[in-house]
Amino acid sequence: TQLLEQSPQFLSIQEGENLTVYCNSSSVFSSLQWYRQEPGEGPVLLVTVVTGGEVKKLKRLTFQFGDARKDSSLHITAAQPGDTGLYLCAGVNAGGTSYGKLTFGQGTILTVHP
Amino acid sequence: DTAVSQTPKYLVTQMGNDKSIKCEQNLGHDTMYWYKQDSKKFLKIMFSYNNKELIINETVPNRFSPKSPDKAHLNLHINSLELGDSAVYFCASNPFPTGELFFGEGSRLTVL
Numbered sequence: 001t002q003l004l005e006q007s008p009q010f011l012s013i014q015e016g017e018n019l020t021v022y023c024n025s026s027s028v029f030s031s032l033q034w035y036r037q038e039p040g041e042g043p044v045l046l047v048t049v050v051t052g053g054e055v056k057k058l059k060r061l062t063f064q065f066g067d068a069r070k071d072s073s074l075h076i077t078a079a080q081p082g083d084t085g086l087y088l089c090a091g092v093n094a095g096g097t098s099y100g101k102l103t104f105g106q107g108t109i110l111t112v113h114p
Numbered sequence: 115d116t117a118v119s120q121t122p123k124y125l126v127t128q129m130g131n132d133k134s135i136k137c138e139q140n141l142g143h144d145t146m147y148w149y150k151q152d153s154k155k156f157l158k159i160m161f162s163y164n165n166k167e168l169i170i171n172e173t174v175p176n177r178f179s180p181k182s183p184d185k186a187h188l189n190l191h192i193n194s195l196e197l198g199d200s201a202v203y204f205c206a207s208n209p210f211p212t213g214e215l216f217f218g219e220g221s222r223l224t225v226l
Binding site: 030040088102104107109 | 118154155156157158159162166170204206213214215217218219220
């Protein structure tokens with residue numbers, strides 16, 4: 001069974017601070033997706049990283065895929081209250097009987113105080 | 115138009131009852147899923163269907179029975195509900211198994 005350890009589980013910060021969320025696994029994934037979920041809604045995709053070492057930027061959010069495609073990080077610069085939500089990483093299996101099965105991390109609940 | 119819609123949004127019922135949740139997607143995707151999100155926000159896959167065929171069936175009690183009448187619909191029927199079934203159930207779809215998941219708004223099931 002593939003596991004994706006996401007940390008921290010909770011993050012409470014002030015507006016303007018920077019933060020990093022980590023996703024780590026001992027397994028290799030073909031790609032990794034990051035989702036954001038707001039209360040009462042389903043998760044929405046932020047980005048997919050595919051290549052080992054890849055870095056993608058989405059405004060103040062920077063996503064990185066580890067060289068070995070076993071880990072990923074999400075860095076938010078100058079967090080704003082609108083960034084508040086649940087952040088989920090999901091590793092994509094691309095082979096064998098687990099083809100297409102996503103393994104989700106436990107999630108990080110981010111609260112940004114004004 | 116909502117891309118992935120599921121009903122009902124809220125479901126409160128007694129232990130032992132049977133209930134169903136319906137899901138429809140208008141995105142033309144071939145693959146649909148049921149996920150369960152527990153109180154700690156952990157999202158776990160339950161079932162996956164590709165063009166009406168079951169392709170992923172995780173270790174889920176057989177009280178849970180999915181049914182896909184066509185590739186745009188995936189329903190979930192739960193028999194003999196237990197307290198531990200209380201959770202938010204999400205339907206999702208994607209155009210191919212490794213692609214972006216499009217989630218519905220979730221159905222919050224509370225078993226009393």
